[in-house]
Amino acid sequence: MSEDEGKPIGRRVLLSVLAAGAAGIAAAPVLQGGWQKLLDADPVGVTQLLPNSGGFRYYSVTASVPVKNEANYRLTIDGLVDRPRSFTLAELGALPQRRVVHDVQCTDGWKVENAAFTGVPLSALLDAAGVQSRAAAVRFTCFDGVYTESLTLDQARRPDMLVALKLQDQPLTHERGGPVRLYAAPMYFYKSAKWLSGITVTDQVRPGYWEEYGYDADGWL
Amino acid sequence: MTPTAGSDRVPRRGNVPRPGQEQRPGWVPRFGRVQRLVHRATGWLMAFCVGTAACLYFPPLAELVGRRLIVVAVHEASGLLLPVPVLLGLFSASFRADLRRLNRFAAYDGEWLRRALKRLRSRPAGKFNAGQKLYAAWIGGAVPVMLFTGLLMWFGGLLPWIPRSSAIFVHDWLALAIAAVLVGHIRMAHRDPLAREGMRTGYVRLDWAREEHPNWLG
Numbered sequence: 190m191s192e193d194e195g196k197p198i199g200r201r202v203l204l205s206v207l208a209a210g211a212a213g214i215a216a217a218p219v220l221q222g223g224w225q226k227l228l229d230a231d232p233v234g235v236t237q238l239l240p241n242s243g244g245f246r247y248y249s250v251t252a253s254v255p256v257k258n259e260a261n262y263r264l265t266i267d268g269l270v271d272r273p274r275s276f277t278l279a280e281l282g283a284l285p286q287r288r289v290v291h292d293v294q295c296t297d298g299w300k301v302e303n304a305a306f307t308g309v310p311l312s313a314l315l316d317a318a319g320v321q322s323r324a325a326a327v328r329f330t331c332f333d334g335v336y337t338e339s340l341t342l343d344q345a346r347r348p349d350m351l352v353a354l355k356l357q358d359q360p361l362t363h364e365r366g367g368p369v370r371l372y373a374a375p376m377y378f379y380k381s382a383k384w385l386s387g388i389t390v391t392d393q394v395r396p397g398y399w400e401e402y403g404y405d406a407d408g409w410l
Numbered sequence: 411m412t413p414t415a416g417s418d419r420v421p422r423r424g425n426v427p428r429p430g431q432e433q434r435p436g437w438v439p440r441f442g443r444v445q446r447l448v449h450r451a452t453g454w455l456m457a458f459c460v461g462t463a464a465c466l467y468f469p470p471l472a473e474l475v476g477r478r479l480i481v482v483a484v485h486e487a488s489g490l491l492l493p494v495p496v497l498l499g500l501f502s503a504s505f506r507a508d509l510r511r512l513n514r515f516a517a518y519d520g521e522w523l524r525r526a527l528k529r530l531r532s533r534p535a536g537k538f539n540a541g542q543k544l545y546a547a548w549i550g551g552a553v554p555v556m557l558f559t560g561l562l563m564w565f566g567g568l569l570p571w572i573p574r575s576s577a578i579f580v581h582d583w584l585a586l587a588i589a590a591v592l593v594g595h596i597r598m599a600h601r602d603p604l605a606r607e608g609m610r611t612g613y614v615r616l617d618w619a620r621e622e623h624p625n626w627l628g
Binding site: 192193194195196197198199200201202203204205206207209210213214215217218220221244245246247248249250251252253254296297298364402 | 478
């Protein structure tokens with residue numbers, strides 16, 4: 190029997206995989222819901238390495254990020270404010286805290302349900318610094334040296350915008366953006382800049398890091 | 411194609427030995443330059459694609475490597491280029507002949523699968539065994555699905571009626587399946603140095619070919 194004869198099983202398998210891919214796309218919303226139920230029923234956590242396992246993933250745009258702690262961390266507030274100043278970690282911790290519980294949603298599809306961030310409301314820090322009348326936006330810089338984000342002043346004054354110090358009531362770890370990160374609860378997680386080191390009040394919105402690469406400046410969920 | 415019974419090295423359509431090749435007693439030409447180049451290029455592109463995927467996906471690797479923008483760029487470029495070697499290979503008659511062999515399942519291929527499930531050592535096969543045929547067909551279907559879902563993730567508004575989360579769902583899970591299947595592919599190659607020699611040099615030992623691919627040589 191020649192090798193050119195026989196049933197074209199190869200072609201059938203290939204086309205079946207293509208069809209399965211299309212079916213997967215169509216059924217994804219249902220399958221994802223079932224997967225979420227399975228995760229909720231998995232107390233051991235064997236599913237941690239599988240897609241959308243409910244945990245945080247680590248994104249950094251730089252090769253390495255310095256580690257900051259109580260001794261060397263500073264958050265500066267400057268730009269169009271009456272009283273530019275900087276805060277130590279202890280000073281931030283001494284201010285009135287707010288706890289915001291919200292789902293974290295990344296543009297890459299992963300999600301963490303009911304994440305509890307605790308920290309100083311961004312509006313309180315802005316009020317303490319005294320925002321000038323021609324200000325319209327806030328720019329955030331990070332001690333990784335590269336990442337930036339921004340919000341309009343109206344967005345920044347929302348009660349669910351935090352300068353977060355804690356996650357699930359524990360101090361923010363370095364991997365999660367600690368000791369201090371932004372938490373913009375009503376927006377996609379790229380807006381919640383990790384390793385926050387600077388807040389600058391500006392007269393217009395300046396696109397952040399990913400926004401220079403096409404992301405929406407208004408990252409509403 | 412005429413049967414080649416009784417002859418070990420009758421030139422075949424699409425696998426015509428070049429002058430000089432016939433003078434290697436004990437060896438048979440298995441893969442021409444095109445097949446080997448396509449395999450090597452695809453292998454490297456796959457390595458880059460899977461390697462960068464791991465750095466984007468697994469937190470420990472992501473923490474080690476960082477540099478998300480460049481990792482994403484390498485992942486996108488290697489993913490886009492992944493089908494190109496095979497598509498270029500289609501210009502070669504000998505490559506197309508091997509694709510035809512991979513496509514067709516003879517009666518002995520069913521027997522090969524049955525014996526493989528029973529873990530029997532000796533299994534009949536043509537130039538490609540049934541496992542290789544299934545692998546080729548499966549990965550040939552999986553790569554276009556990854557390319558399609560990857561493009562949907564990359565260009566969000568490409569097909570607005572497909573939710574981005576659905577594309578991500580398929581891309582993530584199929585990536586995991588591909589990783590498992592690739593591990594199998596590499597493990598098979600690792601276990602058979604004589605088969606690897608065929609992909610590296612283009613030639614295999616005659617006794618290996620008679621043992622592993624009896625229906626190839628006739």
